[in-house]
Amino acid sequence: MQANRFVSRDPRDGQVFAERPSWQRHDTRQALTAATQAAAHWASSTLAQRAALLRALGEALLLASPVLANSIQREMGKQYAEADDEVLRAAKWCQFLAEQGPAWLAPEPGAHGQIWRRPLGVVLAVTPWNYPVWQIFRPLAAALLAGNAVLIKPAPNVAQTSALVEMICRELLPKGLVQCLWTDEVGTREALADPAVSMLVCTGSEATGRQLGALAAHHLKPAVLELGGNNAFIVLADADIAAAAEAAAQSRCLNAGQACTAAKRFIVVEAVADAFRHALRAALAHYQCGSTLAPLARADLRDKLARQVSLSVEQGARCLLGGQPAGGRGYYFPATLLEQVTPGMPAFDEELFGPVACLSVVADSAAAIALANASRQQLAASLWTRDTAQAAPLAAQLQAGMLCLNSRPTSRFALPFAGSQASGFGSTLGRDGLLAFTRPVAWLAG
Template identity: 70%
Template sequence: MGGQWTMDGFVSRDPRSGAIFAERPCWQAAEADHALANADTAARRWAALPMVQRSKALYRLADALEMAQPTLAQSCRREMGKLASEAEDEIQRSAKWCRFLAERAPTWLADEHNLTGRIQRRPLGVVMAVTPWNYPVWQICRPLAAALAAGNSVVIKPANNVAQTSALMESICRDTLPAGLVQCLWLDELGTRRTLAQPGVAMLVCTGSEITGRQLGSLAGHHLKPAVLELGGNNAFVVLDDADIEAAALAAAESRCLNAGQACTAAKRFIVLRQVADRFIEALIAAMAHYRCGDTLAPLARADLRSRLALQVDRSLEAGARCLIGGQPAGGRGDFYPATVLQDVRPGMPAFDEELFGPVAAISIAADEDEALWLANAVRQHLAASIWSGDSERASKLAGQLRAGMICFNRRPGSRFELPFAGSGASGYGSTLGRDGLLAFTQPVGWLE
């Protein structure tokens, strides 16, 4: 995923036209300190409330998100280039996550009793969330709702190109929740580092590039603060010879083109057994051809992201990959990149070794399951994976050897509220969904009785 530190200040630019329509300067240190002080006060008051009151607040937040959907969706579309349906789905998912936690958190956070005593889950205090641009509502709401359910306050450092949507989220929270409980921090890189190092920040949650995760995770570790890092995924989509090829190809194209391919959980590398490779490639090309720039395919969020993707494709072609469809930035206005399929992609090529954050499908053909497994695991980032087979036992056996934080069977990679979502390798560490994700925002305290 693109880095956090792309420009000075916060600049909102329409990816469809290139027009800048809003700018916001970065804060000075005193403004960040004032926000932290307010967050600390709010955290103490919030933690003292009974869980039932925190749940009611999350229900209210879900209602408020749905009420604000037209405005939020328009902001997502304008700042990030999303299709209208994609923006609306993101907001609905965020509201559902708030309601899910409102219902489950009282049980998940309840004291656990055993033979010698009990375990109590206490809030940490002020949680600092460094959030990305690709899902500007969901990527704020995902850590926000869990941190609030656990009794914490949240300060958010938004990505530089989605300040308007982030400010809308802050406004919705301000109108719905107690004062100071959720605040945005309008900081540059230096200000972000300085604020994270402050004693008032208890925990870091960071979703972004590996470089950003390494920098901020290292700083959090230096100050002995827990961190949850989700740093993207070079995800494998493995197609075995007994798979439903048509269904696999449709899911593959959807995974590559939803949100213009700018999703950490999306499949990036398509590893297909040789026996069915020709059929899968033919079906995938047909499915990808349905995604048309400006109609069913959104632009990339920024011009530099399109340039990086084009360079990754070009370097892969120079190294021996073949382009079957697409492969060149779209002409005209906007940061569009067409649906693209690359074949004969192997280790050592950018299309294999690096995460492709755009609508490009990289196909690697494997002679057998052993080679398919080796190819799937031969990268550094392992966030999610998908296995396609007509035999669930066969798929389960392969899944047991596959590196990934989430593995999907006969469906495109993704996540579910009730299951932990965590990466492995260079995809980061810590869970952000499920009970594990909620408990990450708490301090377990043992009581001997």
């Protein structure tokens, strides 16, 4: 955000193509009032009515997919096919919840009665820029089905896409039920502190999560925080090296590596280190700036990534591929491979939000687990081995919110999507994620 304005800039050439002013305080107040009124009416609707509207919302997303995908590509640089997949995922999530969610929200039998699920009221969703449609609908669909109103605080650089989402919701849903808050960080904190807001959902950096999470706690409001992911990708001696290398390259280069669930730290046992290094370098080399590799979303993100790589090399990491920002227009950073990455380097200690793979070699599986757990920011972890018998006991030692065997980390609608330690807490998918938007009520009948 620049001078109280939301600025949309095409990362492919750096040109500004749209701006919108930030709200004044009275605008936020009006939105809070409208959301409170809408939440009261929505809470009295039936689950069947909510599910029907959620289903219609998914269908509307499918119809609007070309427009939304173009907007995503223009605002944050994503490849069109990936942007289209993002919209499709959001639509499928709406449809999945419309089918499965009512059963999860039904009264549960208890020892002396029933457990009812009631909505919380108004949910404030602070959303990021890297998946500007999916990251809105991930909490939005569940919050709506649970009976809540939702206020969306969009990331400043994806305002046009967020406005399109808001327009789609307004055409289908009751007035005031879903609104964007076009405000700055101060206005966001004021909205969170307001008694009208009942819950916080925040997807963003650890620093943002700590600040907003502390404010929510101060005002005794529940919060779900999905923060950074400095995720480990462990390759053991019996792994399928070709498949692991291909998945590793995809994890680092899809969406230009700008995904919190993406693998960042590649920890390989010594017996297959040479083979994996060679295969990963070849797989990364297929991603070329401007054709198969998108730019980073902003200039400051590209510059930060360049500093992290440069400082890591100064501290002893070895660059085998890429390593410096691409020349010319746009915020491109080439696919990069660093080896000899150790704790204490930015490439190990910090989340590298871009197409940079960081390779560390260890003696055995025990050393791999220990090195993986050296980060407190493990949202997801991958374990690669053909020995399925040893996989579960090893995975159980990993301190991550999601554990994947022989696949790159991706969330599933039916399973909880939750962080671990500094990567956040709470869930926004699965039954756990849906129930997070409710409060349990004990009904004691006699």
